[in-house]
Amino acid sequence: MRMKRAFLLFCTLGVSYLLTAQTPLPDSLKTQLEKAVTDANRSQILGDLSLYYMGIDNSLADKYGNQMLEVGELSRNRELMIRAYLSNARRFYEFFGSQEALSKAVVFSNKALELARSSNLDDLTALAHTFVARGYRTSGETDKALSANNIAVSIASAGKNDSVKVIAYISLGNTYQARNEKLLAFRHYLTALDIAEVDKRYALLNNAYSSMSDFYTSLGNYEKAKDFAFKKERLERANNKLYDLLNTYNSIGQLYGLDKQLSLSESFFEKSIALADTVKFDVFKLNTYIYLVNLYLSNGQFEKALAFFKDHKEVGDFIMKAGMDFILYQGYGSMYTYVNKLDSAGYYFRLAEPGFETRASKVSRYLFYGAYAYYFRKKGEIDNAILYWQKAKQLGEDVGSLVYLEGATGNLDSLYQMKGDYKNAYLYSSLNYKFKDSLQKLSKEKDLLSLEIDNENRRKEREAKQQEVELERRHNIQYMGMVVAIAAIFILLVMAGIFRVSTNTIKVLGFFAFIFLFEFIILLADNQIHHWTHGEPWKVMLIKIILIALLLPLHHWLEEKVIHYLTSQKLLQGRGKNLVDRLRGRKKVDLPAENI
Template sequence: MKYWLLPFYLLFGYSFTLAQSPKIDSLNRLISRASSDTARINLITKKISLVSEINIDSALALSLKTIESAHRVNYPSGEAFARVLAAQNYNYKGQYAASRTHLDVAQKIYKALNDPRKLIKVYNTYGTLYGMQSKYDSSIAFFEKSAALAKRHNDKVVLATIYTNIGISYQMLSNLPRALEYQQLSLTTAEANGDRTTQAYCLVNMANTYKLMADNKGAEQRYLQAIRLAKLEGIKNVELYAYTNLSAMYSQDSTSQKTYEFALKAARLAHQMGDPGIEATSLSRAASYLATVKRYKEAEAVNKQALSLADASGQPLNIHQTYSAMGTILKMQGKCASAIPFYEKSFAALKDADIYDEQTGVIYGELSACYEATGQYRQALSAYKTAAAISDSIRGKENVRKATELKMTYEFDKQQQIAQAQHQKQSELARTRQLALLAGMGLLLVVAAVSFYAYRTKQKANVSLEKQKQELEQTLTQLRLTQQQLIQSEKMASLGELTAGIAHEIQNPLNFVNNFSEVSTELIEELKEGPFQQVPDSEKEYAAEILGDLTQNLQKINHHGKRADSIVKGMLEHSRTSTGERKPTDLNALAEEYLKLAYHGLRAKDKSFNAQLVTDFDPNLKKTEVMAQDLGRVLLNLYNNAFYAVQEKQKTAPESYQPTVTVRTGQDQGQVRIQVQDNGTGMPENLKQKIFQPFFTTKPTGQGTGLGLSLSYDIITKGHSGRLDVETQPGEGTQMVVTLPA
């Protein structure tokens, strides 16, 4: 069976230092010589951060002891930080109630001390708490609160950590473009800070994103790079997660020995660190490999170890994986009756989790087959319907994700639009004045020469006046068009504000739908426990069936309400404006990342499409100050247009035609260039003049909004003071050139 990639949330304390015995020994010597209780507690909290990278149980025990010591000597700041560290370790143990208790107390202490900077680590740990329970919307909300505080205090080291965690949450919500944006931002920030530890954490999660994009080569490269950095820095937990996800990646080839080797290596490391959740999933993956090669007894024995460890971890995703793996192992042997209880318990673990992906639907399909094999046809039909419903939900989520990849928005910058129209109007007026001056000079010449060339001069004067008349009429027409464009721009800006307002208003009734469906479900459960017991036995079966249908209907209402809520959140997300924050960025890496993202996104939609990708990057290109997310939006739009052009040409071209998209970078005379060239359909000259106009598109109705190149032009020219040029030949291809100040 397949496995989910494990997300690796990055926790932080005062600093990320080498988790090696000499460091701990040095801290122990300093602790023994501490001049005061507060100094001793501060040193112990640093030691906890180191120990947690080696053994979670030891770090947790030391955290609890430090909380008592800090409380005894009346050192509230030290107590609060020790509680945050305890919560971090409880998260990895799967003891979420205990983690939340410590975080609530720490938050109250920091607020009482009026120390908002310390709340950064509290909110980050809250985000991890929800993320490890697969409640990713809540985790993003807390990570963003933490990021806002970090920006306010200019804490760039912590920001790199938070960006990684936000990227993980978007990754688990299948929003890969947003995930990759945040992960690239985290890696760039960590590289600028010289922080190799955060780079190692970030690379593991970036590798997960590449894996989900079906780029196994890119994923493996980053996993191995993370392992190399982890060994240099002595970070065992990074090494653990890299091995775990490598095993998951190799499991696509059911006979790959590497799956088994990496799984056992990860299980041993997890056992050393006291992480039962990862140890459970690693053993379960090893068991699945043994079943694939028909070593069933060994597979069942290994997976039984995984079951007990997963139960101890309390993490729903780990419990689901291990129990569904046991069900699959038994089903492979034809033991369907024995497999059913394991499948059922695996899905019970996901009751409160936000996980509806392809693999969930596959496992429901396996359960349906087992029900059918044992004659439980009603249950088989129900499980089959659930699998189909999940498949529909996945398609809906995928459609929303693809629709938002271009990051288009109808909220234009009104001031820039008005300024542009006024400038154009002034230019036309100046041109009119120049024409009038030329006309006057012409008339003077006519008067000076009238005695010599009376008749001829009269003819010339008439021609000149006719020409002036035509030019003035053209100028007036252009001014009217400019006025209409300004009015249209105002209308679209108002439409964007109206859309955002409607999205805000929709949120309130959606919240009521979701909340009341949950409350109604709880009331039905109370009804089952109370008045339902007084129903006559002859009516109980019928009443139970009605209550079951009501519960199922309410669950569907809640599920689809949450889907609608996610769509509204997506609308609000795309009404946000750019932060305008510029940072040094590797344009070669940025161009390559978004090229792969655009190509794999198109391939996911059309498996039959293939194109040759050619890159010619300047190895000496220096990092450039840009808004990386906005520039990434521009590149994604240019790549999508290029792929569309070659795909359209392929429909009518001979079989020898090879669709090709070429990306080049270079620099000269204080400028850098990014060139995107295709050998597609090209465009005639009359269309070339219009492509940067809002809402103008050459695509069929429903396939393009006409905003992509317009927004891209504004981002390059206004946001980066650069140029966006187009060179095209009908039937031969098109080249888009982005030019930026170096």
């Protein structure tokens, strides 16, 4: 059996500055910190600084994180204290790849949950549960994650805070994703999207679009994933969120890379780099450089990937400074393996191994073991390759990943065949077919899921159209009622001119009749104005000023003329003083002369 390549992409850095808001760069944040007068403002800025410096200068990130905790503690404000714990948890979660960082994130999450519960702060309790769930999910404990998520959704649903609801539903969707229960994941992402679209706040929509894009990426439906990614891009542009746009450009670049549209992929990475230069956020470019390296590696352009990485030494400097030297060594080891410089590859893998054994997360260790095993296979050291794939298999079992287990057993099958150990080769071949069969079933389920999702989307579209039709019907009834009412008022106005009605009464009826008529005209024009202007306030106002400038004189002129005509004595004389007198007059003419 052919040896399966342990093709490993170089790990992304994960610059942990999570750009969910138009957050200023550090100099601006420090200036704001000096001017901050409230504990809440000071705490928020310290949280932004600690998040920014995570990975850039961890000691400085810890300093600002500790200062934020101190502000919360001294204020005795429970909300500030809880948010300080959650902010610290967040920065460690974002600094992925390190087991130590994950452990610290879990500790802070649990502290926040404990304090939120004891303080009876429901919204923050729900939020803290989502952080605890993230820790369980990252560790592969999806049952515990699901329990925490369900509690979060239950609490959030009983409240009125849409932000917490969206976060809770997205987190629950992420856990169902980790459990390969994709239909349930989709339904919860969709619930979050529905809430965000009704609320219309930027942050909620941005998070909902991200989760939907990631979900469709996991299905391999890159077109749908791109649809939501481009929705994000338009939203960020409309709200001038340039820092968020950096992440979105990278996401779109990755999607085009997965879809094998390499030139478009590169173009979006280049857009990200250019925008980072524009907003003077140089450190963010490091992530984009890594995405480009991954793009070249995934398309077999190994020499180009290595040359690009060497040309951008600032990436390696950043990783070393962040204390993630073992990831840098692994990257070099992998790339030198791909270009067949095995002596150099072995040197870097040996440097990387102690760090992965003591500091890396389980997922990171799996990838390292696979890469190292591939190096040994290319070198002809089959026993060592088997050893590291055995380690990888164990980690696959620990995290419950069928993909990892299928990859490990497939390579072990091939390695034992190369060694001539057909008994073990058969054993791992059987296991490999078992895991492969499970993955194929999941793939079929994924196809069925795609149909169910399409049906769900079509059902939602039908419901939306039905609601639009019902709304239009109600509006048409209301418009018809208005037309009837206006017609009735004008009939009364005309009748007032025929019967004996005081001039003041005619003037009052005329005033209201023309008010209703011209307001109705403006009402009909209003929807069209918003359609033409896309709701831009200055355009709406300008058109309405012009419209009113035309209609108001016409209104007064018509009202004056009509009322003058209806109250004119000539009208009364020409048509008879009133309808009754005219009828009486006609009867008198018809009587015979002898009856007079």
